Amino acid sequence: MLYRRFGRTELQMPVFSCGGMRYQYKWQDVPLSEIPRKNQENLEATIRRSIELGINHIETARGYGSSEMQLGQILPTLPREELIVQTKVSPQADAKEFQREFEKSLGYFRLDYVDLLALHGINNAELLDYSIRPGGCLDVAKKLQAEGKVKFIGFSTHGPTDIIVQAIHTNQFDYVNLHWYYINQVNWAAIEAAKSHDIGVFIISPSDKGGLLYNPPPKLVNLCAPLSPMVFNDLFCLSHSQVHTLSLGAAKPEDFDEHLKTLELLDDASEILPPILARLEEEAIATLGEDWVKTWHVNLPTIAETPGEVNIPAILWLWNLAIAYDMLDYAKMRYNLLGNANHWFPGNKADQLDQLDLHACLSRNPHADKIPGVLAQAHQLLIGEEVKRLSQS
Numbered sequence: 001m002l003y004r005r006f007g008r009t010e011l012q013m014p015v016f017s018c019g020g021m022r023y024q025y026k027w028q029d030v031p032l033s034e035i036p037r038k039n040q041e042n043l044e045a046t047i048r049r050s051i052e053l054g055i056n057h058i059e060t061a062r063g064y065g066s067s068e069m070q071l072g073q074i075l076p077t078l079p080r081e082e083l084i085v086q087t088k089v090s091p092q093a094d095a096k097e098f099q100r101e102f103e104k105s106l107g108y109f110r111l112d113y114v115d116l117l118a119l120h121g122i123n124n125a126e127l128l129d130y131s132i133r134p135g136g137c138l139d140v141a142k143k144l145q146a147e148g149k150v151k152f153i154g155f156s157t158h159g160p161t162d163i164i165v166q167a168i169h170t171n172q173f174d175y176v177n178l179h180w181y182y183i184n185q186v187n188w189a190a191i192e193a194a195k196s197h198d199i200g201v202f203i204i205s206p207s208d209k210g211g212l213l214y215n216p217p218p219k220l221v222n223l224c225a226p227l228s229p230m231v232f233n234d235l236f237c238l239s240h241s242q243v244h245t246l247s248l249g250a251a252k253p254e255d256f257d258e259h260l261k262t263l264e265l266l267d268d269a270s271e272i273l274p275p276i277l278a279r280l281e282e283e284a285i286a287t288l289g290e291d292w293v294k295t296w297h298v299n300l301p302t303i304a305e306t307p308g309e310v311n312i313p314a315i316l317w318l319w320n321l322a323i324a325y326d327m328l329d330y331a332k333m334r335y336n337l338l339g340n341a342n343h344w345f346p347g348n349k350a351d352q353l354d355q356l357d358l359h360a361c362l363s364r365n366p367h368a369d370k371i372p373g374v375l376a377q378a379h380q381l382l383i384g385e386e387v388k389r390l391s392q393s
């Protein structure tokens with residue numbers, strides 16, 4: 001395994017982390033007696049495989065249902081000083097509730113402390129305020145740190161880049177969990193801000209949220225050859241030294257195997273990546289047009305600026321992926337979260353366009369006349385059954 005200094009924490013972080021949202025039994029707390037033996041055995045085998053590979057960062061969240069409880073059956077049996085254990089607790093208006101949730105996490109782990117505690121989902125200004133205001137959740141986290149129950153404090157986010165950068169610039173956090181990968185590079189400014197404050201950078205779900213790369217479309221497979229799309233994406237992310245670790249949401253022990261192929265390629269990333277990157281760009285231009293590819297995103301309105309709170313940037317992004325790379329399953333899955341995922345994936349679908357006048361909010365975009373038609377086409381292509389976030393299911 002390869003390791004990188006995780007910013008100001010000085011932890012030697014493996015470049016792959018064992019994320020804990022795919023191997024647990026349920027998305028709700030359940031009595032330990034209800035967890036099937038085979039499910040628990042699989043989770044423990046996955047953790048042992050992770051440790052065997054040198055992936056000693058075990059990452060989960062209070063919101064991941066039975067994950068913490070199940071991890072508490074194996075983590076206390078492993079050498080504590082060799083583990084980096086992380087959990088995440090959502091910020092609350094009532095900071096005392098945040099503390100109660102953390103104490104529940106620690107009890108489930110059956111550990112004396114966690115190495116990393118993240119405020120889970122600083123996704124908008126309100127949740128940032130819950131976190132950083134005097135007497136808020138960050139103050140509680142620092143109190144827990146002073147008591148020795150937490151070593152380092154960070155935050156995770158699915159929010160817009162400006163909120164992430166604002167949180168980073170408070171200089172109150174030791175690390176950040178955020179989204180950034182080949183198909184979604186909008187948060188690069190946040191990664192640069194993290195570097196300026198020597199903050200650790202953890203990439204959330206690069207294989208799932210990064211394109212359902214466990215089951216990529218044949219077109220994407222061909223474009224990424226000779227690498228698999230998963231290895232290409234890992235290599236793309238890790239070729240940037242500002243990125244310290246990628247979360248691998250392993251559901252079973254063998255889920256690490258494909259990712260491990262990345263390690264021997266890192267030294268040659270500057271030779272391996274450019275031909276693949278060129279093919280991907282050329283295909284996008286061939287299918288979508290060069291002017292669109294280079295300028296579709298310019299001066300798009302925010303959700304708040306858009307009638308009906310249609311999430312125009314996200315819908316156009318998903319349309320691009322579906323058309324250019326045949327990433328239809330991924331685009332459908334994400335599109336049908338709109339209207340159902342609250343601040344985790346905000347805004348609405350393009351299903352009421354005949355009732356909305358988008359001309360004013362699109363006036364500064366070079367494709368203002370084209371975009372309403374593209375939104376309508378995207379809706380027809382991507383609409384399906386409504387999707388809930390995993391934690392809501």
